[in-house]
Every structure is written in structure tokens, then in C-alpha cells.
Amino acid sequence: MWELLLRMILDMVTENRGVQVEFYNRFQYTVETLLQFFHVKEDGLSLEDMKSGDYKVLDEELRLNKCSSFDLIEHYYLEKISLQKTLKHTPYGRISVKCYYDPPEQRLTVEILHAADIIALDANGLSDPFVIVELCPHHLFPAAKSQRTQVKLKTLHPVFDELFYFHVSPEQYRHRYACLTFTVMDYDWLSTNDFAGEAVAPLSDFCWPGRPNASAAGKNVQPVILHLSRSKPSDKPIMRMLDARTGDREAQEFVRRLKEIEKSMEED
Known part of the structure; x- marks a missing residue:
């Protein structure tokens, strides 16, 4: 009976x-x-048995649905950061970057060095890749603009060697969900650009005092290799929750951007 009631509530x-x-x-x-x-002061079902399976799913569903849209977006990036740490090798290639922070200037320098083994998205078996780098989530960095590298034609191993600068305050980088996103796209001359893969890096890796990257000397640190992923945003429950908030401008704008990426994946 307990499991049946949980399933009914979860479905609703x-x-x-x-x-x-x-x-x-x-x-x-x-x-x-x-x-x-059902527990009846320890005379009924055990709490350990009851708080498993569908109960955990329902509890998480209720907890997230009670969150603000900003909270859900932050949770989305925390999940992406956690997933990134588990990636070792993927079929979508990797990107090499260097990031270092200048505390007096509150300036984060991002060097996009090169990428390797990215997927072929053109009929010739190659791609025309470029990288978009952004500070996320956008509501934490409202003044930060996305920046992009030059397009490298007909290659799966592009070399970029480009520098980008972002203003990041301690109030911003202290959040666990604050991150850099690197989105690799394939440039198309006559149609929409295609999504090739993405990677994220938490700002805590670069900006916290005491980290080797948190100084001008960070220019000498070793590059970071980030493996690219290519998951569909619609597979995530948080995406579906935000999509259902039709009257929330921030939620709908966030969903719109992710749907554009997913659409480009479907058109490959």
C-alpha cells in the first residue's frame, strides 16, 4: 500500500x-x-525501508519543484560540474585551456589553446570548429558577455591560442556553481551552427586565494584538459521543471538556449 500511494503521488x-x-x-x-x-511509532514499517526507492525520487522531485528558477539553474550547473569531474575519455574529444586570476584587478584570464579529436559534423568528414566561452550561470554574471574564438576550417584538431578576459569579483567566484563553460561548435555557412560538445570548469579551481592560478604567476601553470560531453538537456528533470514554468521569463530564456543546442544535435 505504501509503495502504491507513493507512486500515485509521484505521478500526480x-x-x-x-x-x-x-x-x-x-x-x-x-x-x-x-x-x-505507516511507521506507527516503530510498530509498523521501518523508516529505512520506507525511505527508499520511489520515496527518494518523490522527495527530490518535491524539493526541486519548490525551488526558485534561479536555484534550479544553479543546481543544473552543479550537476554539470560534478559530471565533468567523472569524465576521463569521451567520443567527443577534449579541449585544452589555461585559466588564471589576478586578485587586485579581479580579472580572470582564459587561454583557449587547442582541441583534439572533436567529432566530424561536415560531409567531408571534418568540421569548422570554434569555441564559445561564457561565465555561468548568467544571472550571477549579468554583465559578462559570451566570447568566441576564430573559426578553424576543415579540422578535427584545431589550434586556437586565443586570450579572453572576464571581470570576476570574490562575491561571484565564491559560489560552488560559478563556472566557465566551453562550447565547441561547428560553423556552417548556410545553416545553423552545429553543437560539437561542451565542458565546464568551476571558478573555484582558478580564483580561490591560495590556488596556484590565483595570481599573475598563474601564467606558468600547466594547461587543463577538459573532456567534452554531448548530452541532451531535455533528459534532465531540471530542464523539464523549468520548461513547465511558462510564466517565468528567466526559466524560459534558459530553456530556450538549451533547446537551440538540442535542435542542432538533432539536425546533425
Whole structure:
């Protein structure tokens, strides 16, 4: 009976994303009441058994749906940072970068050096790659503009050797979800550019005091190799939650950008 009730509530919650927070608060209260009812002061089902399986899924669903859109976007980048740390080798290639921070100037320097083994997205078996580098999430860096490298024609191993500068304050880089994103695109002359892969790097790797990159001497640090990933944003529950918030401008703008990337993947 406990599992059946959990499944019914979970189905109802997932079918009603994007409604008022009070909706999820009521379900949270209902679940906690049922939990105590079936536990019956240790004479019923064990809490350990009850708080597994669908309960964990439902608890996470309710917790995230009660978050603000900014909180969800921040959680999205935390997940991407966590995933990036697990990547060793991928079929989408890798990018080599150097980043160092000048505390007095509050300036982050990003060197995009080169990429290797990126996927072929043109009929000739090659690509025309370029890299977009951004500070994310955008609501944390509202004044920061995305920047991009030059296009390198007909290659899967482009050499860029380009410098980019960003203003980053301590109030910004201290957040765990603050990161740099590197998006590799294939330039198309007559149609939409194609998405080749992306990588993220948390600013805490470069900006925190005491890190070797957090000084002008950071110019001498070794390059960082980031493996590229190419997952579909729509596969993530957070994406679906934000998409359901049709009246939220920030949520819809975030979803729109991710849908553009996904569309370019489908057109490959």
C-alpha cells in the first residue's frame, strides 16, 4: 500500500510541474503524514525501508519543484560540474585551456589553446570548429558577455591560442556553481551552427586565494584538459521543471538556449 500511494503521488506531481509552490508543500505534508502513519511509532514499517526507492525520487522531485528558477539553474550547473569531474575519455574529444586570476584587478584570464579529436559534423568528414566561452550561470554574471574564438576550417584538431578576459569579483567566484563553460561548435555557412560538445570548469579551481592560478604567476601553470560531453538537456528533470514554468521569463530564456543546442544535435 505504501509503495502504491507513493507512486500515485509521484505521478500526480510529475504531471503538474510548474504550478504554485504551495501545491508541492501540501504534497510534502501529505507524504510526511503518511510516513508517520505507516511507521506507527516503530510498530509498523521501518523508516529505512520506507525511505527508499520511489520515496527518494518523490522527495527530490518535491524539493526541486519548490525551488526558485534561479536555484534550479544553479543546481543544473552543479550537476554539470560534478559530471565533468567523472569524465576521463569521451567520443567527443577534449579541449585544452589555461585559466588564471589576478586578485587586485579581479580579472580572470582564459587561454583557449587547442582541441583534439572533436567529432566530424561536415560531409567531408571534418568540421569548422570554434569555441564559445561564457561565465555561468548568467544571472550571477549579468554583465559578462559570451566570447568566441576564430573559426578553424576543415579540422578535427584545431589550434586556437586565443586570450579572453572576464571581470570576476570574490562575491561571484565564491559560489560552488560559478563556472566557465566551453562550447565547441561547428560553423556552417548556410545553416545553423552545429553543437560539437561542451565542458565546464568551476571558478573555484582558478580564483580561490591560495590556488596556484590565483595570481599573475598563474601564467606558468600547466594547461587543463577538459573532456567534452554531448548530452541532451531535455533528459534532465531540471530542464523539464523549468520548461513547465511558462510564466517565468528567466526559466524560459534558459530553456530556450538549451533547446537551440538540442535542435542542432538533432539536425546533425
